[in-house]
Amino acid sequence: MNTKNKGFNTKLVHAGAFDDPFGSAVTPIYQTSTFAFKNAQHGADCFAGKSDGYIYTRIGNPTINAFETAMAELENGFGGIATSSGMAAVSSVYFALLGTGKHIICSSSVYGPSRGILERDFSRFGVEMTFVNTSKISEIQKAIKENTEVLYIETPTNPTMQLTDLVAASELAHKHGIKVVVDNTFSSPYLQKPLDLGCDVVLHSVTKYINGHADIVGGVIIAKEEEMYKKIRASMIYLGGNMDPHQAFLTHRGLKTLSIRMEKAQENAMKVAEYLEKHPKVEWILYPGLKSHPQHELAKKQMSGFSSMISFGLKGGLAAGRILMDNVHLALLAVSLGGVETLIQHPASMTHAGMSKEARKAADITDGLVRLSVGIETVEDIIHDLDQALAKV
Numbered sequence: 001m002n003t004k005n006k007g008f009n010t011k012l013v014h015a016g017a018f019d020d021p022f023g024s025a026v027t028p029i030y031q032t033s034t035f036a037f038k039n040a041q042h043g044a045d046c047f048a049g050k051s052d053g054y055i056y057t058r059i060g061n062p063t064i065n066a067f068e069t070a071m072a073e074l075e076n077g078f079g080g081i082a083t084s085s086g087m088a089a090v091s092s093v094y095f096a097l098l099g100t101g102k103h104i105i106c107s108s109s110v111y112g113p114s115r116g117i118l119e120r121d122f123s124r125f126g127v128e129m130t131f132v133n134t135s136k137i138s139e140i141q142k143a144i145k146e147n148t149e150v151l152y153i154e155t156p157t158n159p160t161m162q163l164t165d166l167v168a169a170s171e172l173a174h175k176h177g178i179k180v181v182v183d184n185t186f187s188s189p190y191l192q193k194p195l196d197l198g199c200d201v202v203l204h205s206v207t208k209y210i211n212g213h214a215d216i217v218g219g220v221i222i223a224k225e226e227e228m229y230k231k232i233r234a235s236m237i238y239l240g241g242n243m244d245p246h247q248a249f250l251t252h253r254g255l256k257t258l259s260i261r262m263e264k265a266q267e268n269a270m271k272v273a274e275y276l277e278k279h280p281k282v283e284w285i286l287y288p289g290l291k292s293h294p295q296h297e298l299a300k301k302q303m304s305g306f307s308s309m310i311s312f313g314l315k316g317g318l319a320a321g322r323i324l325m326d327n328v329h330l331a332l333l334a335v336s337l338g339g340v341e342t343l344i345q346h347p348a349s350m351t352h353a354g355m356s357k358e359a360r361k362a363a364d365i366t367d368g369l370v371r372l373s374v375g376i377e378t379v380e381d382i383i384h385d386l387d388q389a390l391a392k393v
C-alpha cells in the first residue's frame with residue numbers, strides 16, 4: 001500500500017509493507033545472508049545498481065528494508081538505514097561525515113558513548129570537537145570554526161532534559177555550511193520531526209521507544225536528501241553495523257504501536273512528574289511537560305508531547321537517591337528507557353560514569369541526579385511504588 005499521503009498512525013501500521021508472494025499479512029523474516037541471482041547478467045546489474053535486486057544482507061534485505069522504509073516515511077526523510085545498535089547509527093554517521101582536520105560541535109550532555117567515541121576514538125584520527133550547551137544558540141555560534149562540518153544535537157538531552165531549538169540551530173548551521181544531525185531517541189517521530197524543522201539527518205536508538213519492548217538493541221538513521229542518504233549508507237555497509245533480519249522484524253512489530261504506547265507513557269509521566277514536584281523530599285525536577293521546566297514553551301512549540309523521561313534530585317543528594325533506588329519494587333533498577341516498563345537509574349555511577357567528573361559538572365549531570373523512564377503500567381501503582389520508597393529516605 002502506498003502510505004505516503006496517509007496519516008501518521010496508518011504509516012505506523014502499514015508503511016514499508018510490500019506484496020508478499022504468499023499474501024503474508026506481516027513482513028516475513030528473510031533470514032538469509034545472501035540472495036541468488038537469476039543469471040550472470042542479473043548479478044552484474046544488481047552490483048551496477050541497474051537492478052534493485054538484493055545481493056547480500058549487510059548491503060540490503062527485504063525485512064530490514066521494510067523497516068527502513070517505514071522509518072523514512074515517519075520522519076519525512078529520503079531513506080532509512082537500519083543498524084545493529086543505536087551506537088552503530090551514531091558511529092556510522094560520524095564516520096561518514098567527519099575526517100582529519102574536520103570539526104564537530106556536540107551537545108555537552110548527550111548519551112555517554114556518543115560523546116565518548118569522539119573523545120576517545122575520533123580524536124585519534126585528528127577530528128576536532130567542541131562540546132557546548134546547544135540549548136543556548138549563542139554557545140553554538142561561538143563554537144563555529146572554519147572547518148566545522150557537523151552540529152550534533154540531542155534534544156531533550158540525556159539525562160539533563162535540556163532542549164535545543166532545532167529551527168534556530170539549523171538556520172545558524174546552514175549559514176555556515178554545517179550539517180545538522182539530531183538524536184531523536186527521547187522523542188520519536190511521534191512527538192518531534194527534526195527533518196521538518198530543518199535538520200539534515202536524524203537517528204535513533206530503536207532499542208528505546210521505537211521498538212518499545214526492551215527485547216532488542218538496534219538503531220536507525222534517516223537522511224533528508226538522497227546524496228546524504230547514499231553517503232551514510234555506503235559507510236554503514238563498509239563498517240558492517242547493519243541490522244539483522246530478525247531484529248528488524250521485532251523492531252517493526254514494536255513500531256506499529258508507537259503512538260498508543262507513547263500516549264500512555266507520557267500521560268503517566270505527567271502524573272508522576274506532578275507527584276514528584278510536590279513531594280517534600282524532592283529538591284528539583286526536570287520534565288518538559290511541567291510549567292517549571294525552563295524550556296516548557298519551546299517544548300510546546302517543537303514537540304507535540306513531552307515523552308516519558310524525568311530527571312530529578314532528592315534533598316540529600318546521591319545518598320538519598322541510593323535509598324530510593326534500593327527500595328523501589330515495581331520500577332526496575334536498570335539503564336535504557338522507552339520500554340513499556342518503568343525503569344530507574346543513576347547516570348553519574350551508571351550511563352555517564354565514563355565521563356570525567358569535570359565534564360559531568362560542565363554538562364550539569366550532578367551526582368544526585370536520578371533518571372526515570374516512565375512505562376505504561378497503571379499509574380497509581382508507579383506512584384505508590386515511588387511513594388513507599390521515598391518514605392524510607
Ligand SMILES: *Cc1c(COP(=O)(O)O)cnc(C)c1O
Binds near residue numbers: 090204
Ligand atoms: C541508548 C541511546 C543511544 C545508544 O543506543 P544503543 O542502542 O544502546 O546502542 C544513543 N542515544 C540515546 C539518546 C540513547 O538513549
